[in-house]
Amino acid sequence: MRMQITFFAAALILFSACQNGQKRQTDQQEQNKATASEQPALPTKEKLTGKWTQPIPGQEPAIQGIEIKGDGSASSINMHTLIYEKWQLNGDTLLLWNHSTGVKEPIAAIDTTVITTLTDSTLVLTNSNGYQSSYTRGK
Missing domain, CATH: 1.20.5 (Single alpha-helices involved in coiled-coils or other helix-helix interfaces)
Incomplete structure (x- = not known):
């Protein structure tokens, strides 16, 4: 037992x-x-397309920014020495081709940033140094 x-x-x-x-x-x-x-879902071309602006530091309420167009081209908003040309989306990474003009030493570059936040009204980009730029969707 x-x-x-x-x-x-x-x-x-x-x-x-x-x-x-x-x-x-x-x-x-x-x-x-x-x-x-x-x-979070990966950013889409459709959601990213549009005008994205931010206040110009020390010159508020003036704004600057970038227009991301559906055809892959891009243009600067109120930035006369930094000219955006085109863009590409790879997953959550945004590549922006640009060049400077009207400066002593013109330069061409490709800005590579991670899309940290993308909503209907807000875009936050983070570069490789950890610097964040916040934009609001313009009209």
């Missing part, structure tokens, strides 16, 4: 442990699903 009770207790413990393992696995699967659904 004592042997049966010991065997029964061991079986109960083993059964309980297996159930906890299955519950943990199910909980982990549910957590993975929730995390995947919380991941």
Whole structure:
């Protein structure tokens, strides 16, 4: 009889442990699903297209910015020495081709930034140095 009770207790413990393992696995699967659904969607060309402006530091309420056009071209808004030419979207990375003009040493460059935030009204870009530029969608 004592042997049966010991065997029964061991079986109960083993059964309980297996159930906890299955519950943990199910909980982990549910957590993975929730995390995947919380991941922000990658920016789209359609959502990025438009005029994006920000105040000119020290000259508020004057604004500057960039117009991102649906055909892949881009243009500067109120920036007469920095001329944007075209753009490309790679995942969450925005590439902006530009050149300077009217300065002592003109330069051509490709700005590479990560789109940190993109909503219907806000665009936040982060460069490789961690500097963030915030824009508001213009009309």
